[in-house]
Amino acid sequence: MSKVNEFTAYRGHVISPRDFNSYDDFVDGCLLVDHDGKIVDVGDWTEVLAKHGKAAKVHEYGKRVIMPGFIDLHIHLVQIAQTGRSGDTLLGWLNKYIFPAEVKFARMEHATKLADWFFRELARNGTTLSSVFTSIHKNAADIAFTNAAERGCRVIMGKTLMDRNAPDNLSEDSERSLEESEELCAKWHNYDNGRLLYAFTPRFAPTSTKRQLEGAAELFHKYPGSYMQTHLSENSDEIAWVKELFPGCKNYLDVYASHGLIGKNSLFAHSIHLSDSEIDRLVESGSAAIHCPSSNLFLKSGVFPYLRAKTKGLKIGLGSDVAAGPEMSLFKVMKDAAYVQSELWLAPRELLYLATLSGAKAVNLDDQVGSLEKGKEADFIVVDPTLKSSVPRDILEQDADEILSSMVYVGDDRMVVETYVRGRAIYKAEESNERKRDALNVGS
Ligand SMILES: [Zn+2]
Incomplete structure (x- = not known):
């Protein structure tokens, strides 16, 4: 006689x-989740249920992923x-x-309005963990944390310095x-057992004095589990400017x-124009590079040295970099990550x-999120590629590599069913049609 447990089972591919x-690939798969949102087991549907x-x-999601x-x-966030305001490279675009x-x-x-719009959009795009810059304003950052807290998002965030x-x-x-x-x-770091985490956030070297950079470092080391996020070596004019501002430093990373x-939990967005020794230093320190291919195309910043970084074992996460990246969808970012490497084939599985586990490793949270494994937290999305009208109806009958390929090359927010x-x-x-209409009316 089969017993009934108190878990929730999600059945799909x-x-x-x-x-x-x-x-891992379970065509008739089961994700079994407990009351606290932890994954109890994952595997083949009949095997998981036989066990639990x-x-x-x-x-029931049928063949949906x-x-x-x-x-x-x-x-x-700010x-x-x-998004979509083009016409200049980094420094001109900022101004x-x-x-x-x-x-x-x-x-x-x-x-308040824009924080609400932002986190709603993240969820709609299937993003379950993000690392976010707000503006310099403390109250606006507090409002953003409050929205993420209430909505149930998982976020690393900080006010810009x-x-x-x-x-x-x-x-x-x-x-x-x-x-x-x-x-x-003090207010938000580790909120709800670490669902919200704080990141000390100097925008980039040119807009901080020595005192502000040092102060940010003191705080970063004072609060265990906190992050430091900033920009590094995005654009050649920027790099020349940094050289002028910090003549005593060997290179940009040295600033x-x-x-x-x-160090561990330091996140360097872009990290494009790096020497081998800079990459080595990032690796040795445990820092991560955040690759933002859509943004790099949009602002014509250059190409992330993906193969060198990967070969040297640098931790790599992906970033949409909205608004320099025109879209929040990580489907688009995956596609651009493939396109920017003109001589390298990146398989959809890579x-x-x-876009998932490598990012979790970059922020040292891979014991909690990034993949669907027993003991991790149930941060997942349900995806149906056929919700995009250009995708053939039988794609879900095909093997996982084919499904992933359709997601990477034609995927967007329309494919996300639930987050x-x-x-x-x-x-x-x-449930979201009405919400989408609201979102359109926010204005800038
Ligand atoms: Zn940025």
Whole structure:
């Protein structure tokens, strides 16, 4: 006689990455989740149920795919209304579009509306963990954390630090900026057993004084499990400017290293124009590079040295870098990651790994998320490629490599059916039409 357990079973085609070259694949699969949102077991449907008994609740997805949620390790909440504004490279683009947009976050009403829009969009795109920059404004960051907390998102986030070379209304008092960062960290870091985590966030070397960089490093080392996120070697004009501003430093990475900002949990967005010795230093320190291919195409910044970084064992995560990346969808980012490497074939399974488990490793959370494994948290998405009209109806009958290929090359938000963090649904496509209409009316 079969017993009934108290778990929830999700039945579908379970695909979960193991490494660059392999993944688990259960065509009639089962993801079994407990009350706390932890994965009790994963595997073949009949085998899992034979072992644990009949589940109290069952979600049937047929041949739809159940896979780990996407991990987007570089994105700017405060730029969400600026997507698609092109026409200049990094420094000109910041001045023309981005700084004026960030100034508006001094207004609470604006900060509230855009934070709500942002986290709703992340969930709709199937992103279950993101590493987020807000503006310099403490209150706006607090509002963003509150929204993520209530909505159930998993987020690494911090207020941006800038105390020089920024417009007057975005330039902070150094000491005050550090105090505010510490107050936000004290309030939000490790909220809900680590669902929210704090990142000390100097924008990039040119907009911080020595004092601000050192202060950020002190706080980063003071709070266990906190992060440091910034930009590194994105654009040649930027690199020349950094050289001028920090003449005593060997190279761009050395600016951060000499101020104490490299180490485990340090996330360096872009990391494009790096020497071998800089990559070695990132690896030795345990830092991660966040590859943002869509953004790099959009701002014509250059090509991430993927093969060199991978060969040297550098931790690599993917980032949409909205708004320099025009879309939040990690499907698009995976595709661009393949396209930017003009002489390298990246298999869809490798791109899936980069968008999930590799990202979890980059932020040292792979014991909790990034793949669907017993003991990890149930952060997953349900995906149906046939929801895009150009995809043939029989794709779900084919093997996993073919399904992944259709996701990578034609995937977008329309393929995401449901999004779960810790076993809690944070997005369901069928309930979202009204929400989508709301989102359109936010304005910039
Ligand atoms: Zn960025």
